Amino acid sequence: MGDLLVVYLTFLLAGALIGLVPFLVGRFMxxxxxxxxxxxCCALSGLFHISLPVLVALVFLGWIFLSKHDLVIRKSHAAQSGGSYQTTYAPTPQPQAGSLRLTCLTGPLRGRSYPIGPKGLMFGRDNDCAVCFPGETPGISRHHCAIRWQGNTPVLVDLNSTYGTFLSGGRQLPPNNPAALAVGTRFYLANTGVMFQIELG
Structure with a gap:
């Protein structure tokens, strides 16, 4: 009996380790x-077969990448009166221009905050940039990157800068290839010494 319990716990742990992949991807997305x-689901599926968590993880990865909205748990009227919870889809509130702001966490502009208006924000050393760096700031191009709007989604675009624009995880953005931003997203210019964060306005 003890050996069987160890086997089940091992399969449960293996499934949970595989389940970290959709868990982390879900947070990032x-x-x-x-x-x-x-x-x-990956952890529980490991109890049935050792290879099942891989299939479950792939299903959830596809679900995460293809779904437009996150899954939310809401109380139904029955739940409010002591019944069960009801699982429903609900659109994630979309940010609007002016409802977000950008805060500089490190670097020469540390502590400054910029509202992200309908026209977005341009970053660089040139005077026409809304987020304007001192001329001697190393690694920052004249027109380094920009935040723009694609519908109701703010996106970050590298403007072919010399030293690059990076998301906080270290992924460099290809020039002119927009990356969607969300509240809490951090990114940096050239190096982590120039870090920004998207926040609610």
Whole structure:
């Protein structure tokens, strides 16, 4: 009996380790509930077969990448009166121009905050940039990058800068290839000494 319990616990742990993949991807893609559900399902599926968590993880990864909205748990009227919870889809509130701001966390502009208006923000050393760096700032191009709007989604675009624009995880943005931003997203210019964060306005 003890050996069987050890086997089940091992399979459960292996499934949970595989489930970390959809969990982390879900957090990165702004769909943490789907990621958490993927982790749970991968862990439980490991109890049935050692290879099943891999299939479950792939299913959840596809779900995370293809779904437009995160899964949310809401109380139904029955739940408010002591019934069960109801799982529904609900659109994630989309940010609007003016409802977000940018805060500089490190570097020569540390502590400064900029509202992200309908026209977005340009970063660089030139005077026409809304986020304007001192002329001697190393690694910053004249027109380094920009935040723009694609519909209701703010995106970060590298403007072919010399030293690059990076998301906080270290992924460098290819020039002129927009990356979607969300509240809490951090990115840096050239190096982590010039770090910014998206926040609610």
């Amino acid at each position: 702004g769909k943490p509930v789907l990621g958490q559900l993927g982790l749970l």
